[in-house]
Amino acid sequence: MTLLTVENLTLEFDTDEGRITAVNNISFEVNSGEVLGIVGESGSGKSVTAKSVMQLNPSNSVYSSETKILLEVDGESVDVLALRGGKELRTVRGGSVSMIFQEPMASFAPAITIGAQMVEQLLLHKKISKAEAIKISIEMLDKVGISDADKRFKQYAFELSGGMRQRAMIAMALSTNPKLLIADEPTTALDVTIQAQVLDLMKDLVVEFNMGIIFITHDLGVIAQTADRVAVMYLGELVEQGSVRQVLKNPTHPYTQGLINALPKLDDLDAPLTPVPGDIPSPLERPPGCVFHTRCALAEPRCSESIPQMTNHGEGHSAACFVTAEKAEAL
Amino acid sequence: MNKKPIISCRDLSVHFPIGGGLFERKQFVRAVNNVNLSIPQGSFFGLVGESGSGKTTLGRAFLRAVPITHGEINYSDGEKDYDLVDLPKKQLKEFRKRAQLIFQDPYAALSPRMTIRDIIAEPLEVMNLTSSREETDELVREMAHKCRLNLEHLRRFPHAFSGGQRQRISIARSLVSNPRFVVADESVAALDVSIQADVLNLLKSLQSELGSTYLFISHDLSVVAHICDMVAVMYLGQLIEVAPTRELFSAPRHPYTQALLSSIPNLDPDHQSDAQKLKGEIPSPTNPPSGCKFHTRCHYVVEHCKVVEPLLEHPESSHDVACHRWEELMNIKEIPVANLA
Numbered sequence: 001m002t003l004l005t006v007e008n009l010t011l012e013f014d015t016d017e018g019r020i021t022a023v024n025n026i027s028f029e030v031n032s033g034e035v036l037g038i039v040g041e042s043g044s045g046k047s048v049t050a051k052s053v054m055q056l057n058p059s060n061s062v063y064s065s066e067t068k069i070l071l072e073v074d075g076e077s078v079d080v081l082a083l084r085g086g087k088e089l090r091t092v093r094g095g096s097v098s099m100i101f102q103e104p105m106a107s108f109a110p111a112i113t114i115g116a117q118m119v120e121q122l123l124l125h126k127k128i129s130k131a132e133a134i135k136i137s138i139e140m141l142d143k144v145g146i147s148d149a150d151k152r153f154k155q156y157a158f159e160l161s162g163g164m165r166q167r168a169m170i171a172m173a174l175s176t177n178p179k180l181l182i183a184d185e186p187t188t189a190l191d192v193t194i195q196a197q198v199l200d201l202m203k204d205l206v207v208e209f210n211m212g213i214i215f216i217t218h219d220l221g222v223i224a225q226t227a228d229r230v231a232v233m234y235l236g237e238l239v240e241q242g243s244v245r246q247v248l249k250n251p252t253h254p255y256t257q258g259l260i261n262a263l264p265k266l267d268d269l270d271a272p273l274t275p276v277p278g279d280i281p282s283p284l285e286r287p288p289g290c291v292f293h294t295r296c297a298l299a300e301p302r303c304s305e306s307i308p309q310m311t312n313h314g315e316g317h318s319a320a321c322f323v324t325a326e327k328a329e330a331l
Numbered sequence: 332m333n334k335k336p337i338i339s340c341r342d343l344s345v346h347f348p349i350g351g352g353l354f355e356r357k358q359f360v361r362a363v364n365n366v367n368l369s370i371p372q373g374s375f376f377g378l379v380g381e382s383g384s385g386k387t388t389l390g391r392a393f394l395r396a397v398p399i400t401h402g403e404i405n406y407s408d409g410e411k412d413y414d415l416v417d418l419p420k421k422q423l424k425e426f427r428k429r430a431q432l433i434f435q436d437p438y439a440a441l442s443p444r445m446t447i448r449d450i451i452a453e454p455l456e457v458m459n460l461t462s463s464r465e466e467t468d469e470l471v472r473e474m475a476h477k478c479r480l481n482l483e484h485l486r487r488f489p490h491a492f493s494g495g496q497r498q499r500i501s502i503a504r505s506l507v508s509n510p511r512f513v514v515a516d517e518s519v520a521a522l523d524v525s526i527q528a529d530v531l532n533l534l535k536s537l538q539s540e541l542g543s544t545y546l547f548i549s550h551d552l553s554v555v556a557h558i559c560d561m562v563a564v565m566y567l568g569q570l571i572e573v574a575p576t577r578e579l580f581s582a583p584r585h586p587y588t589q590a591l592l593s594s595i596p597n598l599d600p601d602h603q604s605d606a607q608k609l610k611g612e613i614p615s616p617t618n619p620p621s622g623c624k625f626h627t628r629c630h631y632v633v634e635h636c637k638v639v640e641p642l643l644e645h646p647e648s649s650h651d652v653a654c655h656r657w658e659e660l661m662n663i664k665e666i667p668v669a670n671l672a
Contacts, residue, residue, distance in 0.1 A: 041523035191381035221596035275529035
């Protein structure tokens with residue numbers, strides 16, 4: 001079942017230096033029980049894309065008139081961008097959609113106990129008594145693998161370790177039974193051994209709650225182990241989309257290929273590290289045509305003149321590149 | 332690699348006092364505890380560990396940038412020898428000309444009010460290494476060129492540069508005084524993947540060109556595997572395994588190293604990690620466990636491990652491990668191994 005449909009999302013920021021395009025005309029879908037990974041480097045627009053689903057972008061953001069974000073809630077289709085005011089927005093902020101952030105220390109209020117924060121949001125979203133909210137919260141903490149949940153419930157964020165905080169964050173995000181979970185770099189601040197634990201937990205929870213998840217990360221290895229489908233972003237554009245196997249084993253866009261080649265791999269220590277040449281352009285100076293042409297080894301004159309559209313490479317695998325699309329057709 | 336060590340330490344400990352108010356008992360964070368290590372001259376030496384393992388403190392101890400609680404550190408680059416623990420101020424200044432640090436965050440490490448030329452020239456001026464402005468400029472230009480910065484770049488301020496370029500500026504500044512020993516502390520951790528490879532290649536080529544020795548501190552094992560000749564793994568202030576890179580990654584001996592390796596998410600979606608997932612988290616360095624520091628998270632712990640602390644052994648000359656049971660474990664189970672093609 002399609003849970004979230006994003007169509008032609010274009011997002012610009014009004015700044016003193018003029019309008020900056022953060023996301024340009026991207027479309028994707030998320031189904032229930034599916035993990036969509038969004039990969040990209042800093043400045044690629046992956047976070048603002050996810051935040052627009054909750055209308056969390058700052059007040060200077062401008063959505064284009066073609067932008068459509070539709071969320072299925074109880075059989076009805078909700079136009080997310082039309083929601084106004086606290087009460088309406090609660091549907092997408094913590095109600096049907098929850099978010100986990102990168103830095104769990106920064107997402108908990110430091111002077112309020114973990115439990116009080118969990119209860120507060122439950123009371124906002126559900127018509128239940130405080131005693132029930134407390135019970136649900138403690139059960140959730142227990143479910144995410146926090147030992148002595150009733151003791152932790154009364155503690156403050158600083159009393160928990162990094163991995164524990166991220167577990168508590170997940171417990172809090174899931175206690176309202178959201179349909180869609182947005183996880184923005186949820187394991188980036190954690191050590192690898194703790195990251196492995198948190199990823200395992202998230203995988204189990206998807207199955208149990210049958211949610212859709214948007215998993216944002218810059219780490220292709222994490223994507224490979226968690227996502228079902230992947231969307232690769234570069235400078236606000238969606239450059240490639242497909243199942244995790246298609247995209248990682250048979251990357252079609254030169255940027256995805258470059259990203260994979262630049263990654264140090266443990267199973268081949270002799271392979272040279274091949275950087276993607278050049279730097280990510282500033283969003284103030286977006287290259288014309290294909291945004292990647294300034295760093296692309298396959299670039300041709302037409303790449304700087306017109307914008308390549310997404311070409312279908314079969315079974316939901318698509319990429320936005322003139323050159324590789326023609327090559328695929330010739331085969 | 333049987334070269335003489337450029338830096339070696341014996342029983343090195345760095346403890347930081349915390350607490351100790353009027354009614355509080357004074358406690359110590361045992362950031363580095365009884366470490367013995369030799370870094371061969373001319374090597375690219377990796378130091379890995381999770382956050383809180385003490386890798387940064389150990390790197391800084393080698394630069395005498397933290398107070399040493401006890402132990403010995405000796406520096407010897409063939410021209411000069413220093414006893415780093417007992418170093419008079421004047422000699423410390425001389426030593427600082429020979430050792431440098433490259434920082435993690437290229438956004439925080441460069442003064443926004445200085446031009447790139449002034450940033451790179453500063454070490455030369457502070458240490459009085461040049462006699463005239465022309466000589467300084469010459470050296471700055473030469474180093475900037477090596478780090479792929481052009482003359483135009485030297486007149487600008489840091490805000491005009493991207494993360495990768497800033498890190499190259501930061502590297503140029505650290506290397507302009509031609510240090511013999513460089514500590515690179517998480518120097519690529521803040522960079523994007525597509526840029527990271529470029530900076531790693533640059534570091535490696537500058538090392539072989541200038542013939543200096545690097546201590547490369549990182550939490551990213553795949554990066555270390557690609558760039559370093561030797562690797563030391565740290566856990567809770569102690570070294571638990573030291574080996575040539577290939578040996579460490581193809582046949583890790585310590586259960587912690589094995590768990591660390593198997594926790595790295597594989598790029599192949601079909602490769603379901605048979606990972607031995609570690610339980611729990613790294614204990615607090617104020618109150619480390621008794622016996623083997625790793626016993627609280629180890630799958631193969633026996634009573635002996637909880638009581639007696641294993642020392643870093645030298646089973647063969649080159650692959651050291653601090654585990655009571657490593658030999659036994661090598662025989663009884665299959666360990667996930669990186670295939671070396």
